[in-house]
Amino acid sequence: QKEVEQDPGPLSVPEGAIVSLNCTYSNSAFQYFMWYRQYSRKGPELLMYTYSSGNKEDGRFTAQVDKSSKYISLFIRDSQPSDSATYLCAMREGTGGFKTIFGAGTRLFVKA
Amino acid sequence: DGGITQSPKYLFRKEGQNVTLSCEQNLNHDAMYWYRQDPGQGLRLIYYSQIVNDFQKGDIAEGYSVSREKKESFPLTVTSAQKNPTAFYLCASSTGLAGGRETQYFGPGTRLLVL
DSSP: OOSEEEOOOOEEEETTOOEEEEEEEOOTTEEEEEEEEEOTTSOOEEEEEEESSEEEEETTEEEEEETTTTEEEEEESSOOGGGOEEEEEEEEESTTOOOEEEOOOEEEEEEO | OOOEEEEOSEEEEOTTOOEEEEEEEOSOOSEEEEEEEOTTSOOEEEEEEEETTEEEEOTTOTTEEEOOSBTTBOOEEEOTTOSOOOEEEEEEEEOOOTTTTOOOEEOOOEEEEEO
Protein backbone atom coordinates (compact mmCIF):
# COMPACT_ATOMS: atom_id res chain seq x y z
CA GLN A 1 0.00 0.00 0.00
CA LYS A 2 1.32 3.43 -0.92
CA GLU A 3 1.79 5.94 1.88
CA VAL A 4 -0.29 8.48 -0.04
CA GLU A 5 -3.14 7.58 -2.38
CA GLN A 6 -4.56 10.04 -4.88
CA ASP A 7 -7.05 9.36 -7.67
CA PRO A 8 -5.27 10.21 -10.93
CA GLY A 9 -8.48 11.25 -12.71
CA PRO A 10 -8.86 12.84 -15.14
CA LEU A 11 -11.59 14.95 -13.60
CA SER A 12 -13.58 17.07 -16.04
CA VAL A 13 -15.92 19.81 -14.83
CA PRO A 14 -17.74 22.78 -16.40
CA GLU A 15 -16.55 26.30 -15.70
CA GLY A 16 -17.95 27.64 -12.44
CA ALA A 17 -18.25 24.23 -10.77
CA ILE A 18 -16.96 23.44 -7.31
CA VAL A 19 -14.08 20.97 -7.54
CA SER A 20 -13.14 18.54 -4.79
CA LEU A 21 -9.74 16.86 -4.87
CA ASN A 22 -8.73 14.32 -2.24
CA CYS A 23 -5.90 12.25 -0.85
CA THR A 24 -5.77 9.54 1.76
CA TYR A 25 -2.70 8.52 3.67
CA SER A 26 -1.58 5.78 6.03
CA ASN A 27 1.16 7.40 8.16
CA SER A 28 -0.38 8.93 11.28
CA ALA A 29 2.87 10.85 11.91
CA PHE A 30 2.20 13.24 9.01
CA GLN A 31 1.71 16.74 10.39
CA TYR A 32 2.27 19.07 7.44
CA PHE A 33 0.06 18.93 4.37
CA MET A 34 0.55 20.71 1.06
CA TRP A 35 -1.19 21.05 -2.27
CA TYR A 36 0.80 21.82 -5.38
CA ARG A 37 -0.51 22.78 -8.83
CA GLN A 38 1.44 21.62 -11.84
CA TYR A 39 0.76 22.84 -15.36
CA SER A 40 1.79 20.62 -18.25
CA ARG A 41 5.60 20.41 -18.63
CA LYS A 42 6.18 22.81 -15.73
CA GLY A 43 7.40 22.44 -12.18
CA PRO A 44 4.87 22.19 -9.32
CA GLU A 45 3.96 25.42 -7.54
CA LEU A 46 2.83 25.52 -3.94
CA LEU A 47 -0.87 26.35 -3.58
CA MET A 48 -1.77 25.62 0.01
CA TYR A 49 0.05 24.65 3.18
CA THR A 50 -1.62 23.48 6.39
CA TYR A 51 -0.40 22.17 9.69
CA SER A 52 -2.31 19.44 11.53
CA SER A 53 -6.12 19.30 11.26
CA GLY A 54 -8.52 21.99 10.21
CA ASN A 55 -9.38 24.23 7.29
CA LYS A 56 -7.43 26.91 5.51
CA GLU A 57 -8.88 29.27 2.92
CA ASP A 58 -7.08 31.34 0.28
CA GLY A 59 -9.27 33.02 -2.29
CA ARG A 60 -11.15 30.36 -4.25
CA PHE A 61 -9.13 27.55 -2.66
CA THR A 62 -9.87 25.76 0.61
CA ALA A 63 -7.67 23.03 2.07
CA GLN A 64 -9.14 20.66 4.62
CA VAL A 65 -7.32 18.13 6.80
CA ASP A 66 -9.03 15.37 8.77
CA LYS A 67 -6.30 13.56 10.65
CA SER A 68 -8.72 11.18 12.36
CA SER A 69 -9.71 9.83 8.95
CA LYS A 70 -6.27 10.36 7.38
CA TYR A 71 -7.93 12.32 4.60
CA ILE A 72 -7.15 15.67 3.05
CA SER A 73 -9.09 17.70 0.52
CA LEU A 74 -8.68 20.70 -1.72
CA PHE A 75 -11.79 22.57 -2.82
CA ILE A 76 -11.80 24.98 -5.74
CA ARG A 77 -14.80 27.31 -5.96
CA ASP A 78 -15.94 28.97 -9.19
CA SER A 79 -13.49 26.88 -11.19
CA GLN A 80 -11.91 28.50 -14.24
CA PRO A 81 -10.32 27.02 -17.39
CA SER A 82 -7.01 28.36 -16.05
CA ASP A 83 -7.37 25.92 -13.13
CA SER A 84 -6.86 23.05 -15.58
CA ALA A 85 -3.71 21.36 -14.29
CA THR A 86 -2.50 18.41 -12.26
CA TYR A 87 -2.90 18.81 -8.50
CA LEU A 88 -0.46 17.02 -6.25
CA CYS A 89 -0.99 16.47 -2.56
CA ALA A 90 2.10 16.22 -0.38
CA MET A 91 2.74 15.61 3.29
CA ARG A 92 5.51 15.38 5.81
CA GLU A 93 6.07 14.15 9.34
CA GLY A 94 6.49 16.61 12.19
CA THR A 95 9.51 16.20 14.39
CA GLY A 96 12.72 15.35 12.60
CA GLY A 97 10.95 14.37 9.42
CA PHE A 98 12.17 16.29 6.43
CA LYS A 99 11.12 13.88 3.68
CA THR A 100 8.03 14.95 1.77
CA ILE A 101 5.79 12.27 0.30
CA PHE A 102 3.83 13.18 -2.83
CA GLY A 103 0.64 11.78 -4.25
CA ALA A 104 0.59 10.80 -7.92
CA GLY A 105 -1.53 13.83 -8.81
CA THR A 106 -5.07 14.35 -10.08
CA ARG A 107 -5.47 15.76 -13.55
CA LEU A 108 -8.23 18.39 -13.70
CA PHE A 109 -9.90 19.81 -16.81
CA VAL A 110 -12.24 22.80 -16.50
CA LYS A 111 -14.31 23.25 -19.64
CA ALA A 112 -15.32 26.75 -20.78
CA ASP B 1 13.85 37.72 -8.98
CA GLY B 2 14.42 34.83 -6.55
CA GLY B 3 13.89 31.36 -7.85
CA ILE B 4 15.18 28.04 -9.08
CA THR B 5 16.48 27.53 -12.57
CA GLN B 6 17.05 24.24 -14.33
CA SER B 7 18.81 23.65 -17.60
CA PRO B 8 18.49 22.44 -20.18
CA LYS B 9 14.73 22.24 -20.67
CA TYR B 10 15.14 19.15 -22.87
CA LEU B 11 18.08 16.76 -22.90
CA PHE B 12 18.79 13.81 -25.13
CA ARG B 13 21.00 10.96 -24.01
CA LYS B 14 22.61 8.32 -26.12
CA GLU B 15 23.18 4.79 -24.89
CA GLY B 16 26.16 4.56 -22.56
CA GLN B 17 26.42 8.31 -22.11
CA ASN B 18 26.51 10.25 -18.86
CA VAL B 19 24.56 13.50 -18.85
CA THR B 20 24.39 16.29 -16.26
CA LEU B 21 21.33 18.32 -15.34
CA SER B 22 21.89 21.75 -13.86
CA CYS B 23 20.01 23.25 -10.91
CA GLU B 24 20.69 26.70 -9.46
CA GLN B 25 18.82 28.62 -6.77
CA ASN B 26 19.16 32.18 -5.48
CA LEU B 27 16.74 31.79 -2.58
CA ASN B 28 19.55 31.30 -0.07
CA HIS B 29 18.06 27.92 0.80
CA ASP B 30 20.19 25.37 2.60
CA ALA B 31 18.43 22.24 1.35
CA MET B 32 18.14 21.06 -2.23
CA TYR B 33 16.47 18.01 -3.73
CA TRP B 34 16.22 16.06 -6.96
CA TYR B 35 13.04 14.24 -7.91
CA ARG B 36 12.03 12.10 -10.81
CA GLN B 37 8.46 12.27 -12.15
CA ASP B 38 7.01 9.50 -14.30
CA PRO B 39 3.43 9.41 -15.66
CA GLY B 40 0.95 8.13 -13.09
CA GLN B 41 3.49 8.19 -10.26
CA GLY B 42 4.22 10.65 -7.53
CA LEU B 43 7.51 12.47 -7.32
CA ARG B 44 10.25 10.09 -6.27
CA LEU B 45 13.26 11.38 -4.38
CA ILE B 46 16.64 10.69 -6.00
CA TYR B 47 19.08 12.66 -3.82
CA TYR B 48 18.92 15.45 -1.31
CA SER B 49 21.39 17.78 0.32
CA GLN B 50 20.78 19.68 3.55
CA ILE B 51 24.07 21.54 3.57
CA VAL B 52 27.04 22.28 1.32
CA ASN B 53 29.43 19.36 0.80
CA ASP B 54 26.92 16.86 2.12
CA PHE B 55 24.23 14.86 0.36
CA GLN B 56 22.21 11.72 0.95
CA LYS B 57 20.60 9.08 -1.23
CA GLY B 58 16.86 9.15 -1.65
CA ASP B 59 14.59 6.29 -2.64
CA ILE B 60 15.89 5.76 -6.18
CA ALA B 61 19.54 6.86 -6.19
CA GLU B 62 20.92 3.97 -8.25
CA GLY B 63 22.34 5.19 -11.55
CA TYR B 64 22.52 8.82 -10.42
CA SER B 65 25.17 10.99 -8.77
CA VAL B 66 25.22 14.52 -7.38
CA SER B 67 27.58 17.10 -5.93
CA ARG B 68 27.03 20.11 -3.68
CA GLU B 69 30.13 22.27 -3.83
CA LYS B 70 28.20 25.54 -3.61
CA LYS B 71 25.07 26.46 -1.72
CA GLU B 72 23.40 27.68 -4.90
CA SER B 73 24.10 24.68 -7.09
CA PHE B 74 23.11 21.00 -7.02
CA PRO B 75 23.85 19.28 -10.35
CA LEU B 76 22.55 15.79 -11.06
CA THR B 77 24.41 13.33 -13.29
CA VAL B 78 22.47 10.54 -14.92
CA THR B 79 25.00 7.80 -15.51
CA SER B 80 24.98 4.98 -18.03
CA ALA B 81 24.05 2.67 -15.14
CA GLN B 82 20.55 4.18 -15.08
CA LYS B 83 18.79 1.87 -17.52
CA ASN B 84 15.49 3.72 -17.73
CA PRO B 85 16.35 7.42 -17.54
CA THR B 86 13.49 8.82 -19.63
CA ALA B 87 11.52 11.02 -17.21
CA PHE B 88 10.84 14.56 -16.08
CA TYR B 89 13.45 15.67 -13.53
CA LEU B 90 12.58 18.27 -10.94
CA CYS B 91 14.92 20.15 -8.65
CA ALA B 92 13.60 21.73 -5.47
CA SER B 93 14.94 23.72 -2.57
CA SER B 94 13.81 24.62 0.92
CA THR B 95 15.02 26.47 3.98
CA GLY B 96 15.97 23.09 5.37
CA LEU B 97 14.51 23.33 8.85
CA ALA B 98 14.10 19.62 9.46
CA GLY B 99 10.68 18.90 10.89
CA GLY B 100 9.75 22.55 10.78
CA ARG B 101 7.60 24.68 8.54
CA GLU B 102 9.89 24.44 5.56
CA THR B 103 8.23 23.94 2.21
CA GLN B 104 9.82 22.98 -1.04
CA TYR B 105 9.89 25.21 -4.07
CA PHE B 106 10.42 23.68 -7.49
CA GLY B 107 12.27 24.56 -10.64
CA PRO B 108 10.70 24.30 -14.11
CA GLY B 109 12.09 20.79 -14.75
CA THR B 110 14.24 19.05 -17.35
CA ARG B 111 12.80 16.43 -19.66
CA LEU B 112 15.33 13.71 -20.41
CA LEU B 113 14.84 11.50 -23.43
CA VAL B 114 16.91 8.57 -24.61
CA LEU B 115 17.89 8.38 -28.27
